[in-house]
Amino acid sequence: xxxxxxxxxxxxxxxxxxxxxxxxxxxxxxxxxxxxxxxxxxxxxxxxxxxxxxxxxxxxxxxxxxxxxxxxxxxxxxxxxxxxxxxxxxxxxxxxxxxxxxxxxxxxxxxxxxxxxxxxxxxxxxxxxxxxxxxxxxxxxxxxxxxxxxxxxxxxxxxxxxxxxxxxxxxxxxxxxxxxxxxxxxxxxxxxxxxxxxxxxxxxxxxxxxxxxxxxxxxxxxxxxxxxxxxxxxxxxxxxxxxxxxxxxxxxxxxxxxxxxxxxxxxxxxxxxxxxxxxxxxxxxxxxxxxxxxxxxxxxxxxxxxxxxxxxxxxxxxxxxxxxxxxxxxxxxxxxxxxxxxxxxxxxxxxxxxxxxxxxxxxxxxxxxxxxxxxxxxxxxxxxxxxxxxxxxxxxxxxxxxxxxxxxxxxxx
Amino acid sequence: xxxxxxxxxxxxxxxxxxxxxxxxxxxxxxxxxxxxxxxxxxxxxxxxxxxxxxxxxxxxxxxxxxxxxxxxxxxxxxxxxxxxxxxxxxxxxxxxxxxxxxxxxxxxxxxxxxxxxxxxxxxxxxxxxxxxxxxxxxxxxxxxxxxxxxxxxxxxxxxxxxxxxxxxxxxxxxxxxxxxxxxxxxxxxxxxxxxxxxxxxxxxxxxxxxxxxxxxxxxxxxxxxxxxxxxxxxxxxxxxxxxxxxxxxxxxxxxxxxxxxxxxxxxxxxxxxxxxxxxxxxxxxxxxxxxxxxxxxxxxxxxxxxxxxxxxxxxxxxxxxxxxxxxxxxxxxxxxxxxxxxxxxxxxxxxxxxxxxxxxxxxxxxxxxxxxxxxxxxxxxxxxxxxxxxxxxxxxxxxxxxxxxxxxxxxxx
Numbered sequence: 001x002x003x004x005x006x007x008x009x010x011x012x013x014x015x016x017x018x019x020x021x022x023x024x025x026x027x028x029x030x031x032x033x034x035x036x037x038x039x040x041x042x043x044x045x046x047x048x049x050x051x052x053x054x055x056x057x058x059x060x061x062x063x064x065x066x067x068x069x070x071x072x073x074x075x076x077x078x079x080x081x082x083x084x085x086x087x088x089x090x091x092x093x094x095x096x097x098x099x100x101x102x103x104x105x106x107x108x109x110x111x112x113x114x115x116x117x118x119x120x121x122x123x124x125x126x127x128x129x130x131x132x133x134x135x136x137x138x139x140x141x142x143x144x145x146x147x148x149x150x151x152x153x154x155x156x157x158x159x160x161x162x163x164x165x166x167x168x169x170x171x172x173x174x175x176x177x178x179x180x181x182x183x184x185x186x187x188x189x190x191x192x193x194x195x196x197x198x199x200x201x202x203x204x205x206x207x208x209x210x211x212x213x214x215x216x217x218x219x220x221x222x223x224x225x226x227x228x229x230x231x232x233x234x235x236x237x238x239x240x241x242x243x244x245x246x247x248x249x250x251x252x253x254x255x256x257x258x259x260x261x262x263x264x265x266x267x268x269x270x271x272x273x274x275x276x277x278x279x280x281x282x283x284x285x286x287x288x289x290x291x292x293x294x295x296x297x298x299x300x301x302x303x304x305x306x307x308x309x310x311x312x313x314x315x316x317x318x319x320x321x322x323x324x325x326x327x328x329x330x331x332x333x334x335x336x337x338x339x340x341x342x343x344x345x346x347x348x349x350x351x352x353x354x355x356x357x358x359x360x361x362x363x364x365x366x367x368x369x370x371x372x373x374x375x376x377x378x379x380x381x382x383x384x385x386x387x388x389x390x391x392x393x394x395x396x397x398x399x400x401x402x403x404x405x406x407x408x409x410x411x412x413x
Numbered sequence: 414x415x416x417x418x419x420x421x422x423x424x425x426x427x428x429x430x431x432x433x434x435x436x437x438x439x440x441x442x443x444x445x446x447x448x449x450x451x452x453x454x455x456x457x458x459x460x461x462x463x464x465x466x467x468x469x470x471x472x473x474x475x476x477x478x479x480x481x482x483x484x485x486x487x488x489x490x491x492x493x494x495x496x497x498x499x500x501x502x503x504x505x506x507x508x509x510x511x512x513x514x515x516x517x518x519x520x521x522x523x524x525x526x527x528x529x530x531x532x533x534x535x536x537x538x539x540x541x542x543x544x545x546x547x548x549x550x551x552x553x554x555x556x557x558x559x560x561x562x563x564x565x566x567x568x569x570x571x572x573x574x575x576x577x578x579x580x581x582x583x584x585x586x587x588x589x590x591x592x593x594x595x596x597x598x599x600x601x602x603x604x605x606x607x608x609x610x611x612x613x614x615x616x617x618x619x620x621x622x623x624x625x626x627x628x629x630x631x632x633x634x635x636x637x638x639x640x641x642x643x644x645x646x647x648x649x650x651x652x653x654x655x656x657x658x659x660x661x662x663x664x665x666x667x668x669x670x671x672x673x674x675x676x677x678x679x680x681x682x683x684x685x686x687x688x689x690x691x692x693x694x695x696x697x698x699x700x701x702x703x704x705x706x707x708x709x710x711x712x713x714x715x716x717x718x719x720x721x722x723x724x725x726x727x728x729x730x731x732x733x734x735x736x737x738x739x740x741x742x743x744x745x746x747x748x749x750x751x752x753x754x755x756x757x758x759x760x761x762x763x764x765x766x767x768x769x770x771x772x773x774x775x776x777x778x779x780x781x782x783x784x785x786x787x788x789x790x791x792x793x794x795x796x797x798x799x800x801x802x803x804x805x806x807x808x809x810x811x812x813x814x815x816x817x818x819x820x821x822x823x824x825x826x
Contacts, residue, residue: 004463006718007505010489013459015502018516021455037768039747039775042434046426046535047460047491047521048479050417066461068481071525076423078460089428092420098809102775103431108460112484122459137778148768256758258765305419334452345669352671355450355561362452362515365550396511 012111012121024124024322027153028106031126031316034152038145040104040128045085047108051075057304058084059274066112066121078110083275083313084301086129091305099132099309106318120319127295127315131302134310136246139279139297140253146293146314147259150283153316154325157286160262160293161222163269164247164279167231170240171218175211186215191270195219221267224260225251231267243278250279271296279312285324292317292324333400334360336392338375341365343406350403362399366407379408425524425534437537437735440566441519444539444729447565451558453517453541458498460521464488470717471497472687479525479534491523496688496726497714499542504718512545512722519731533732540708540728544715547723549659552692552710553666559706559727560672563696566729567738570699573675573706574635576682577660577692580644583653584631588624599628604683608632634680637673638664644680656691663692684709692725698737705730705737746813747773749805751788754778756819763816775812779820792821 009015016024032042048068049055052075055065060080068076079085082105090101106126111119128145130138143160150158168190172183182205189198202215214234221227221234228248232241247265254260271280271294280296295314302309335354339347344365351361366372378394382402385391391398422428429437445455461481462468465488468478473493481489492498495518503514519539524532541558543551556573563571581603585596595618602611615628627647634640634647641661645654660678667673684693684707693709708727715722748767752760757778764774779785791807795815798804804811 003465004487006466007501008463008466009459009501010461010463010483010487013461015459015498015506016457017502017506018454018456021457024457025455037771037773039773041431042438043431044429044434044437046422046428047523048423048426048535050421050423052416053419053421066481068479070423074417074423085428088420088422089430093428093430100777100808110460122461135778135780141776253757253761256761258762344666348666348669349671358450360450360452363554364513365548367548395513 010121012119014120014122019327020322023325023327024318026328027318027321027325028124028126030152030154031149031318032104032106034149035104035126035128035145038102038128038141038148040102040145042104042106043086043089044105044107045079045082045089047078048076049079049085049088051077053305054079054084054088057087057275057301059272060111064111066110079107080109080111081315082107082109082125082127083129083298083315086131087302087305087311090131090302090309091307095307100138101131102128103131104128123317123319125315126318127313129311129313131311132309133312134299136249137253138310139246139312140250140257142295142312142314143250143254143263143281144257144259146281146283146295146316147262149316150285150293150321153318153321155285155292155321156324156326158262158283158292159264160281160283161264161266161269162247162250162279162281163266163271164243165271165276165296166243166246166278167235167240167267168218168270170237170243171214171235174235174237174240175207175215176205187270190268191272193268218267222264224265227265227267246279275301281314285321288320288324290317290320292321334362335401335403336394336399337361337363338366338394338402338404338407339363340372340406341367347405350405364394372407375404375407378402379404423534425532427533427535432740433735436738436740437731439741440731440734440738441537441539443565443567444562444731445517445519447562448517448539448541448558451515451541451554451561453515453558455517455519456499456502457518457520458492458495458502460491461489462492462498462501464490466718467492467497467501470500470688470714472685472689473524477524479523492520493522493524494728495520495522495538495540496542496711496728499544500715500718500724503542503544503715503722504720508720513551514544515541516544517541536730536732538728539731540726542724542726544724545722546725547712549662550666551723552659552725553663553670555708555725555727556663556667556676556694557670557672559694559696559708559729560675562729563698563706563734566731566734568698568705568734569737569739571675571696571705572677573694573696574677574679574682575660575663575692575694576679576684577656578684578689578709579656579659579691580648580653580680581631581683583650583656584627584648587648587650587653588620588628589618600683603681604685606681631680635677637678640678640680659692688714694727698734701733701737703730703733705734747775748814748816749807749812750774750776751779751807751815751817751820752776753785753819754780760818763818777807779817785820788817788820791815792817 055077058080066078070076110122176182185201231244275298276296277299278297282291283293285292293316297312299310337351351363354361392402468490471493479491483489589595598614644657688711689709690712691710695704696706698705706729710725712723750764764776767774805815
C-alpha cells in the first residue's frame with residue numbers, strides 16, 4: 001500500500017480524547033475498587049509474551065494473534081487476553097502462594113486481522129481469575145462479582161446467561177455418537193445463536209425420534225431453576241447430568257447472593273473460548289448486540305504452565321461498556337488565572353494556593369495589547385455572564401472561573 | 414534458540430505483583446491528579462502506530478523500535494514515547510481545538526534490543542505536553558509541574574538540571590566552524606556526562622587560546638543565575654546569546670513559582686532526544702544513577718504532522734520512580750468470612766453488607782472435617798491473637814479480620 005499520511009494511525013485502534021478518558025478511567029477505577037472489596041488483588045503482566053507459551057495457550061485463534069520476531073528470532077505476541085498470562089504467573093512468580101488465588105486486572109489486549117468491519121485491534125478488559133477452587137461456590141462468586149462489577153461500572157440494565165460446556169458435549173455424545181462433523185456444525189450454530197441454521201442442520205441429519213426432538217428441545221432450555229429440572233429429564237448421559245447438577249448448585253448459591261434476578265440459565269450457550277471446561281457465561285446489556293462480559297471455568301489451562309489447578313473467571317469488555325454508560329457531570333471545572341508580567345508572582349502564588357486546595361487552575365500571561373483588550377472585555381461582562389449562566393471563553397476555550405492580576409480596574413484574587 | 418519454557422516471559426519485561434501494582438497505581442493516580450490541577454487533560458493513544466509516521470518522528474533510534482508487519486505489509490511500531498503520538502493527535506482529532514493545548518498521559522512504552530544488560534523493553538511514563546506556546550513562561554510551567562509531579566509521586570529528594578541545545582550548538586558553531594565531526598564527538602561526551610573524555614578530545618584538537626579555555630570553561634557552567642551571566646560573557650554567538658536570554662527569563666519565572674531551590678542551570682546538558690530544539694531538562698533523585706524525569710522544547714515536531722507549532726513537555730520515568738518511593742501502609746486489610754453450608758445465606762449477606770460499606774471481604778465455604786477443625790482452632794485463639802497483635806492465617810494467607818458462620822460455639826457476625 002502507499003505510505004501512510006502523517007496524521008494517520010493503524011486502522012482498528014483508537015485515540016481517546018479527554019472526555020472519553022475521564023469516563024474510561026471512572027469505569028476502571030470503580031470496577032477495580034469493587035473487585036478489591038471482594039478480596040481480589042490487582043496484578044499487571046507485560047504487553048508482549050512468547051508465542052510458544054502464552055500465545056498458544058490463549059483462546060485466540062492463531063491468525064488473530066499479533067506476532068512479531070525478536071532479534072533472536074523467537075516469535076513474540078501482543079497479549080490477546082490476560083487469563084493465559086495470569087496462568088503463567090500463578091505457575092512461576094506465585095508458585096509458592098497457596099490456592100485459592102484471587103487476582104484482578106485492567107489491561108489492553110490485541111487482535112490482528114480485525115481491522116476490517118470496524119472491529120477493534122486493541123481494546124480494554126477488566127477482569128478477575130479465581131484459581132484453585134473447583135466448587136460451584138467459586139463459579140457463583142465470579143458470576144456475582146461480574147454482576148457487582150457491571151453495576152459498579154454503571155451499566156444500567158443487563159442479563160447474565162449461564163451455560164455449561166459439559167451439558168452440550170454430553171448430550172451430543174449421547175445422541176450423535178462418533179459424528180464429530182455433525183456435532184461441530186450444531187455447536188457452531190449455537191455459538192452464533194443461529195437457531196434457524198441449527199434446525200436446518202437437524203433436519204438434514206434425518207434423525208429418528210426421540211433424538212430429533214431432544215436436540216431441538218434444548219433450544220427452549222432458557223430460564224431459571226425449572227430449566228435444570230427439564231434438562232435432567234432430557235438427557236441420560238452421565239457427563240450431561242454432572243454438568244446440570246453443578247449448575248443447580250451454582251443457582252442455589254446465586255440465590256444466597258440475592259442475584260438470581262440478573263441471571264438466566266441458557267443451556268444452548270457455548271463460551272467462545274476454547275479453554276472453557278465447565279460453566280460459561282455471558283452478560284448482555286440492553287440495546288447492545290454483543291456481550292459486555294464473558295467468563296467461565298477453565299480447569300485445564302494451568303497444567304500447561306506446570307501447576308495444574310481448577311480456575312474460573314471473567315473479563316468485562318470495558319471498551320464496549322464505555323458505549324452504554326451515561327456521562328457523569330464533571331466534578332469541578334477549571335479556573336483561568338490571567339496576569340500581566342509585573343503581577344506574575346502574585347498570580348502564580350494564587351494558582352499554587354488553589355491547586356493545593358484541589359482546584360484545577362490554568363495560568364496564562366497576557367502579553368499583547370490585543371490579548372489585554374480581550375481580557376478587559378471579559379472582565380467587564382464577567383458578573384453578567386455568571387448571572388446568566390453563560391460560559392467564560394478565552395482564546396476559544398471554556399473556563400468555569402476567571403481571576404486576573406494586573407489587568408482591568410479592580411484586581412481580583 | 415530453543416523453545417521457551419511454559420513459565421518464561423520475554424526478557425526485558427516484567428510482571429507486577431499486587432504489592433508493586435498498589436504502589437505503581439498510587440503514583441499514577443497522584444501524578445495524574447496533580448497534572449489535572451494544573452489544567453492538563455488526560456488523553457490515551459494506541460499502543461501501535463505506523464512506522465512511517467510516529468515511528469520515524471519519534472526520538473528513538475531505528476534499531477530500538479519494536480517493529481512488526483500488519484497483514485497489508487505496512488510496518489507498525491509499538492510506541493516508544495507518547496510525544497510523537499500526541500503531535501499526531503494535535504494535528505488530526507484536535508486540529509480544530511485552539512492552542513495552547515495542555516495534555517497529560519500515563520502509558521507504557523517500548524524499546525527493542527534492550528533485553529540485555531537488565532534494561533527494560535517495556536516501561537511506564539507519565540507526562541504532559543504544552544502545545545502552542547513558545548514563551549519562557551511555558552517552559553517554566555512544565556518544569557514547575559515536573560517538580561510538583563515528582564513531589565506528588567513521593568520522590569523524597571531530587572534536583573532538576575536545565576540546559577539549552579541552542580547554547581551548545583551556537584558555541585560549537587562559533588568555536589569549531591565547519592568541524593562537524595569534532596562537534597559531534599564533544600556532544601557525545603556531554604550526553605554521556607563523560608568530562609574526562611571531553612577534555613581528552615579538546616586536547617587532541619590542538620585548539621588555540623581562548624577557544625580551548627572557552628570550550629573547557631563550559632564544564633563549570635552549573636549553578637543558578639550566575640551561570641547565565643558567565644555564559645553571556647563566554648560566547649559571542651547570536652544563537653548562544655538568544656538561548657541564554659531564554660534561560661534567564663525562564664529562571665525568573667521559576668522564581669515566581671518558588672521552585673528555584675530544586676533547579677540547577679547546567680549548560681553542558683544535552684537532552685537525549687533528537688527532536689529537542691530549545692530548553693531541555695533532566696531530574697535526578699538522590700541515590701539513583703539515572704534520570705527520573707526528562708523533558709524539553711520541541712518546536713519542529715508538530716510540523717511533521719501538518720500543524721506547525723512550538724511545544725514543550727516532559728515524561729516522568731514512572732517505572733524508575735517506583736524504586737525510590739517509600740511503601741505506604743495499606744489503608745485497610747481484608748476480612749475473611751468462613752461459613753458452613755447451612756449458614757451460607759447469612760454469611761454472604763454479611764459479606765455484601767461489609768462490601769457496601771467499603772470493606773474488603775473474602776468468603777470461603779468450609780466443607781471438610783479438616784477445614785472445620787482448622788477454623789475452630791483459629792476461632793479459639795482469635796481473641797488472644799488479636800491481643801498479641803499476631804496475624805490471622807488461614808490456608809497460608811494472612812487476614813486482618815475473621816468472622817465465622819455456622820462453625821464453632823458462638824456464631825459471630
